[in-house]
Amino acid sequence: MNISPDTIIYWQWGPITLNATLVFTWVV
Structure with a gap:
């Protein structure tokens, strides 16, 4: 594998x- x-x-x-996406969707 290169x-x-x-x-x-x-x-x-x-x-x-x-993680940022999960946190963002969880907060919203």
């Missing part, structure tokens, strides 16, 4: 974005 900078960024920000 590890590219884009992949690293995705794995760093993916869970954060997902």
Whole structure:
């Protein structure tokens, strides 16, 4: 499996974005 900078960024920000979405929808 190739590890590219884009992949690293995705794995760093993916869970954060997902959590932010869950929190946002829960608050609303």
